[in-house]
Amino acid sequence: MEDLLARAAAAERGYLLLDYDGTLVPIAARPDLARPGPGLVELLTRLTGMPGWQVAVVSGRTVEELRRLLPVAGLYLVGVHGAERAAPGEGVERICDPAFREALRHLVGAADELARPEEGFVLEDKGVALALHYRQAAPSRAAEVGRRFVRLARTHLPPGTWRLLGGKKVLEIRPAGTDKGRAVAGLLADYPGTLALYFGDDVTDEDAFRTVRRQGGIEVLVSPVARPTAARYRLDNPSRVWEFLGQLWVRRAETGGGGQGLPTHKHKGRGDGRVG
Ligand SMILES: [Mg+2]
Structure with missing residues (x-):
């Protein structure tokens, strides 16, 4: 994780692109049970406050659902694998025949x-x-x-x-014509020259991995085991993703990119311990 962190934290401008189920929260038996752990909203809120950085959640869920699960004002949201999208505080745009x-x-x-x-x-x-x-x-x-x-x-x-x-x-x-890869390309087009980091766990994330890889970004498969993928990096589970994100925030804050004070000790560790 260290070289990944060092590369990400060195970027003055970046875009965090995060899948939800299996990436930010563990896969649940029923989709309605995959609630955000306490601390996830706080972590995402801190990340959206990093100067020069954007944060998006890119999911198969609807934007409406994502807004209910993650009440974070500064998030970009992509829903239904790219068929829906919404900028922070704006209405939902649907891309569909x-x-x-x-x-x-x-x-x-x-x-x-x-x-x-x-x-x-x-x-x-x-x-x-x-x-x-x-x-x-x-x-x-x-x-x-x-x-x-x-x-x-x-x-x-x-x-x-x-x-x-x-x-x-x-x-x-x-x-037809919508996937996470195209959705991510659309998001990144608004912020040229930023380092893109995409985290995902499922087959639908592969399109996004390829888009981010083409643009010189960082793709991270979230999986406890290696498998064929376009992603060049891997983290075991959502706990490790939280740890990475928490550490990224700390390092950006230390290099003068933060400004909201250092986080409490729980953000330097393994998230809240309930994840993964
Ligand atoms: Mg997923």
Whole structure:
């Protein structure tokens, strides 16, 4: 972690790009259980106060949900893998074909009929995307219901307007032409010449890793084990990400980039101890 920290802390201008689930908080059995640990809001608030630095959370969740989970005034937010975005204090911009959005309303009804009688499935309507979570379903049912879910999507949605995404125990229908890589490129275009750091744990983060790598940034896979990835760095779990972010803040503050006083001892350690 040391060379990573040294390189990041030396940057006068930087952009922290952070996935949420599995990166800032551990993966939970149900998406509604992945709450921010105490201290995360405080940590992000400090980071958004670093002069010359920006902070964005780039997630598959909706911007509305991210704002509820992370009430931090200075955050840029990217939701639904890039189909939504919002600058600090501003409204949500949706990037999506109107024909897709209209058709998606019909798919939501049909998919609800499919998933409702099944054990362990959670259907999540994101407005511009539809996710079927099967973390608590039996593997054999997950495969069968998943196939029928995709068949329904083909029936209801105009060809070429959508993509199917497989993540960690989730199948998601999302608008074509959006991914975390494009979203990150859009964010970085507003701050040319900044050092980009992207932290993510899932397959959907690979697009963002590639974007950041092309732009000479730092990509960090959050995973306890090595695996094929475009990221050149790896941290084990959200606790290590918190530790990195806390240390980055301290070092920037020490080099004159901070100005809000040094943090209390808990930010120099392993976060609040409940993470990871
Ligand atoms: Mg994630």
